[in-house]
Amino acid sequence: MLSVLSLGKSYAGESTVEAVKDVSLDLEQGQSLAIVGRSGSGKSTLLAMIGGISRPTSGQVLIDEVDQWKLDDTARADLRNKKLGFVFQFASLLPTLRAVDNVALPCLISGTLSAREAYARAHALLDRVGLSHRYDAFPGQLSGGEQRRVAIARALVNSPKLLLADEPTADLDEATEAEILNLLIDIHKALQVTLVVVTHNPEIAERADHVIEMRGGETVSKTERSSSEVVSQAIDIVREIYDVSPEKAAVEKVRLGEGLERFVGRFVMWVVPVVIIAWCLNWAVADYERSEIEAKAQRRMALEELAMQGLRADLKSVEFGPGKTYIVTIYLRNTKGDEPLYVMSPLVRGFVQVGTSWLEVPMKSLESASAQVLKVSGTQMLRYEMEPDVPEFTQLLPYYMHVRFTNDMLISPRSQPKDDLVERNDSYYVYLKPHDADDKAILSKMKFPGKPPVWVPMPPH
Numbered sequence: 001m002l003s004v005l006s007l008g009k010s011y012a013g014e015s016t017v018e019a020v021k022d023v024s025l026d027l028e029q030g031q032s033l034a035i036v037g038r039s040g041s042g043k044s045t046l047l048a049m050i051g052g053i054s055r056p057t058s059g060q061v062l063i064d065e066v067d068q069w070k071l072d073d074t075a076r077a078d079l080r081n082k083k084l085g086f087v088f089q090f091a092s093l094l095p096t097l098r099a100v101d102n103v104a105l106p107c108l109i110s111g112t113l114s115a116r117e118a119y120a121r122a123h124a125l126l127d128r129v130g131l132s133h134r135y136d137a138f139p140g141q142l143s144g145g146e147q148r149r150v151a152i153a154r155a156l157v158n159s160p161k162l163l164l165a166d167e168p169t170a171d172l173d174e175a176t177e178a179e180i181l182n183l184l185i186d187i188h189k190a191l192q193v194t195l196v197v198v199t200h201n202p203e204i205a206e207r208a209d210h211v212i213e214m215r216g217g218e219t220v221s222k223t224e225r226s227s228s229e230v231v232s233q234a235i236d237i238v239r240e241i242y243d244v245s246p247e248k249a250a251v252e253k254v255r256l257g258e259g260l261e262r263f264v265g266r267f268v269m270w271v272v273p274v275v276i277i278a279w280c281l282n283w284a285v286a287d288y289e290r291s292e293i294e295a296k297a298q299r300r301m302a303l304e305e306l307a308m309q310g311l312r313a314d315l316k317s318v319e320f321g322p323g324k325t326y327i328v329t330i331y332l333r334n335t336k337g338d339e340p341l342y343v344m345s346p347l348v349r350g351f352v353q354v355g356t357s358w359l360e361v362p363m364k365s366l367e368s369a370s371a372q373v374l375k376v377s378g379t380q381m382l383r384y385e386m387e388p389d390v391p392e393f394t395q396l397l398p399y400y401m402h403v404r405f406t407n408d409m410l411i412s413p414r415s416q417p418k419d420d421l422v423e424r425n426d427s428y429y430v431y432l433k434p435h436d437a438d439d440k441a442i443l444s445k446m447k448f449p450g451k452p453p454v455w456v457p458m459p460p461h
């Protein structure tokens with residue numbers, strides 16, 4: 001999968017520094033390599049050449065048989081995006097984006113997946129690295145170890161075949177370091193992604209399939225653990241247990257003693273009918289209970305499907321209102337059409353991003369207060385007046401506020417529900433132009449077909 005052939009790099013200067021000299025190595029798909037050695041021994045330079053970041057002065061780097069330094073810049077960037085994942089010395093997360101945005105970002109940039117799929121994958125990866133409860137946290141709210149987990153998830157989002165990590169735990173305490181390095185190795189094994197890691201940690205070097213030690217740009221020792229032998233041994237063991245040939249089965253046929261057969265015959269005559277009757281009774285009861293439970297579960301599923309698929313809810317528009325207000329319109333549409341849906345008091349709230357947190361801003365419904373239970377048959381508009389007075393908002397898009405609306409609804413097919421009520425929580429994200437923003441200044445930074453819009457919707461995430 002990875003072949004490095006006589007790779008070398010020298011830096012020209014007052015005196016030429018040979019950072020890496022004549023290094024060769026081979027890795028198969030799914031194997032791991034630990035690179036150890038003192039500071040200045042050339043580890044980072046080697047990794048950067050493998051990763052297509054720093055051009056070698058001699059030698060080749062083949063990834064899946066393709067010499068990556070023979071490719072032009074665009075093709076190499078493409079290969080890097082599609083096949084490689086990087087975890088650097090420091091977590092290097094973008095501080096104004098949430099954990100899940102940071103993970104999804106490489107995917108959104110490369111356009112390999114739709115935004116929806118990218119976010120689904122980002123969630124799954126955060127689950128895999130043990131951060132399922134921290135999707136929405138900003139990097140500043142996470143511990144060093146947690147930030148590193150996010151960085152690992154981000155490195156994996158484009159499903160790389162080769163993961164490169166350069167002292168990924170340099171700034172962490174000992175316990176966290178061990179935890180993160182073990183996570184890295186576990187993930188490499190579970191996902192069969194090839195791993196090259198530069199580390200000082202001897203235990204990790206112990207867990208890797210190959211270890212090379214570098215000194216003065218050269219590899220001074222190589223250790224290869226015969227992991228392929230272990231694998232083939234495992235396959236042999238599995239084959240021994242499960243691969244039963246017919247001849248072998250015939251030989252193994254079990255014979256009961258002769259006298260025993262008559263006794264067994266009588267025993268069977270009495271015991272078998274009793275067991276069968278008891279079993280039938282038992283089965284009938286269990287079946288009844290099971291069908292009750294199944295019916296209940298099916299009703300629940302139908303209900304949830306109705307709440308998720310039968311009702312479409314989204315932001316329709318955001319307009320400038322009087323003074324410093326905005327008029328926010330949300331629509332609810334019954335897509336099943338034939339039967340009405342009831343939505344109990346939807347609670348819509350607005351938040352503006354300030355630094356790394358969300359500041360709730362006043363939001364008031366413009367509908368008549370009496371409508372506590374909404375009957376939705378066709379399309380229903382809900383209007384709100386929002387008045388954000390937030391001087392120091394975060395600008396992910398120049399001049400614009402980053403706004404999140406949450407819409408919490410209880411949905412039922414009946415106006416007076418009992419157990420047929422499902423909760424649904426939606427979020428909509430938009431960029432919102434402040435009332436006092438200067439359109440000319442905005443247009444000098446960003447391109448819009450006409451006037452800069454009041455709001456720019458973002459994909460659901």
Ligand code: ADP
Binds near residue numbers: 017038040044046
């Ligand atoms: P390691 O990661 O093992 O600490 P590096 O690969 O960073 O080692 O560095 C190897 C050698 O190359 C060092 O002597 C370093 O000073 C030198 N080196 C690294 N980068 C450069 C550069 N951009 N210009 C000149 N010398 C460099």
Ligand code: MG
Binds near residue numbers: 044
């Ligand atoms: Mg280094």
